[in-house]
Every structure is written in C-alpha cells, then in structure tokens.
Amino acid sequence: MTNGRLFVLSGPSGVGKSTVVQEVMRRHPNLRFSVSVTTREKRPNEVDGENYYFVTREQFQQMLDRGELLEHAEYVGNCYGTPEGPIQQQLEQGFDILLDVEPCGAMQVRSNREDAVLIFMAAPSFAEIERRLRGRGDTPDDKIAGRLERARWEYAQASQYDYIVINDHVQHAANEIQAIMEAEKCRAQLRLDYLKEDN
Ligand code: ADP
Ligand code: 5GP
Numbered sequence: 001m002t003n004g005r006l007f008v009l010s011g012p013s014g015v016g017k018s019t020v021v022q023e024v025m026r027r028h029p030n031l032r033f034s035v036s037v038t039t040r041e042k043r044p045n046e047v048d049g050e051n052y053y054f055v056t057r058e059q060f061q062q063m064l065d066r067g068e069l070l071e072h073a074e075y076v077g078n079c080y081g082t083p084e085g086p087i088q089q090q091l092e093q094g095f096d097i098l099l100d101v102e103p104c105g106a107m108q109v110r111s112n113r114e115d116a117v118l119i120f121m122a123a124p125s126f127a128e129i130e131r132r133l134r135g136r137g138d139t140p141d142d143k144i145a146g147r148l149e150r151a152r153w154e155y156a157q158a159s160q161y162d163y164i165v166i167n168d169h170v171q172h173a174a175n176e177i178q179a180i181m182e183a184e185k186c187r188a189q190l191r192l193d194y195l196k197e198d199n
Contacts, residue, residue, distance in 0.1 A: 004030070004096040005184055006087070006113055008106045009177075011121030012151030014133030016167040017100050018051075020121065023174040024098070028181070032090050034099045037063060040078035043138045053083075071101065071108035076146050080105065096181065103157040117184050119177065120161040124168045126151070 011017050025031055037053045039060050048054050055063075060079045063069055072081035082105065087097055099109065109116050123129045129151050133139055139147060158164055163180050167173040193199060 002094065002190070004091045004094050005181070006091065006097050006099070006109070006116040007177075007181065007184075008099045008101060008109050008116050008118045009121060010101060010103050010106045010118070010154065010157075010161070011167075012123075012129050012154050013139070013147045014129050014136060014151075015121050015123050016132060016170065016173065017121055019170055020165075020167055020173045020177065021098060021100060023170055024177050027174065027178060028096070030094070030096055031181075032095045032097050034082055034087055034097055036080050036082050036099075036101070037069075038078060038080045040080075045138075070112060071105040073102055073104040073108075075102050076143070076150060082109075103154055103160075107160065117163070117180065118161040119163045119165055119180060120158040121165050121167050121173065122155070122158065124166060126155075 009017055009021065021033060025033060035049065035051070035053060037055050037060060039055060039057050040052075042048060042052070042054050046052065057079065060081065063081065063083070064072060068083055068085065069081040070084040070087060072079065074080075080101070082099055082101060090097055099105075101109070106118050110118060123132070130144065130148055133144060133147060163176075165173050165176045165180075
C-alpha cells in the first residue's frame, strides 16, 4: 500500500476554510482531518476532539516539551499545534491528511516534510473576509481588527505556497482542492513503480 499524502491548508480567519474543508471531507472518504490542539476558548458550535482539542497553556507546553507537535504557532494571543503521532500513523495506513494551519505552522511542516502540499485559500476580495468574519457572528468587534491585520500579513505569505484557491463559492473552492489532490497523486515520482515490467 502506498503512503497517504499530507495537504496543508492556510488562509485568513473567516475566508471559509472550515466550510470548504467540510465539503472536501464529504467527498473524500480516504481523507482525514488533523485535529489540532489549541489554548483558545471553544466557540459555541465547536466540539472538543472534533474541531480542536481544547487544552490549557500548561497542557500545551507539556506536549511541546515532550516533542509531540509536528508544528506549532501563536495566533492572536493563543497557541495552536498539530499532534504528530496520529498523522504518521494515518499516512502509513494510506490515508491522506488535511491540516488547517496558519502560515508559520505551514512553513514548519514544509521544512519537516518536504513532500507536503501547501494550499492557500483567498477570498474573492479582501473586503469579503471582513464580511464573512462578521457574518459568522462569533468574533467580538474588538477582535476583528486584529484578525484583519493578521489576514493582511497572511496574504503577503501566499506566494510561498504551491497553490492558491479562491473561495468564491464553496463548491467551486472544493472542486479546486479536489483537483489539486488528484493532480498530486499523478506526480511522476509517485507512479514510476507502475512502469516496471515485472509489476
Ligand atoms: P474559517 O474556517 O476560514 O475561519 P469559516 O469556514 O468559519 O472560515 O467561514 C466563515 C464564514 O463565511 C461562515 O459564516 C461561512 O458560512 C461563510 N462562508 C464560507 N465560504 C463562503 C463562500 N464561498 N461564500 C459565502 N460565505 C462563505
Ligand atoms: P481559529 O481560531 O479561527 O479556529 O483559527 C485561527 C488560526 O489558527 C487559523 O488561521 C488556523 O488555520 C490556525 N490553526 C488552527 N490549527 C492550527 C495548528 O495546529 N497549528 C497552526 N500553526 N495553526 C493552526
């Protein structure tokens, strides 16, 4: 069995990552979402262990000290990290993995695993990010400016990614991610074994 592929998705808060990821997951039974640990507060619609593992700063630090995180970063005052154990296990079982991490984390993943595929999600316009962020209704007004500031910085990192997906419509963005995943599976280096005569 061939190992799965690791896909990393970044994009500003409110651009629609979770919404599109849900659609992509629905289409791909072989895809697993990596559940991150975070010290931020749980939002009302979130489920512990499904959206995130919600932990204290002490618990986060312990995981970091034990070397359990593939990458980690601070984002608008909270810590986020990707547990490495489940990823390694699932890749070996042949599952593809999707990570939703901000750019500092994405670059750490790239330096640890050079075959990771980095995808950046943008909105059709910058103003649309603020509209969606406000429309979601769970980010207090005094936190919006900080997230938009961060969004500007994230946009400046996008050229370091392998692909940029525009989330104009959820189905369309999911199609683009699906196309990337299909194309990455056709890379010549991954298919040379099929060409051997004794195969
Ligand atoms: P993120 O995970 O990037 O922070 P969400 O998936 O929570 O973003 O989406 C933020 C808001 O934008 C949600 O209210 C969601 O329903 C909405 N949204 C997501 N994608 C689109 C889209 N293509 N068009 C319009 N609204 C969208
Ligand atoms: P939110 O608080 O809106 O769920 O996420 C805030 C930001 O943290 C998003 O940009 C998201 O991609 C990022 N994020 C979520 N999990 C992780 C993680 O494990 N590591 C890193 N580096 N960023 C993460």
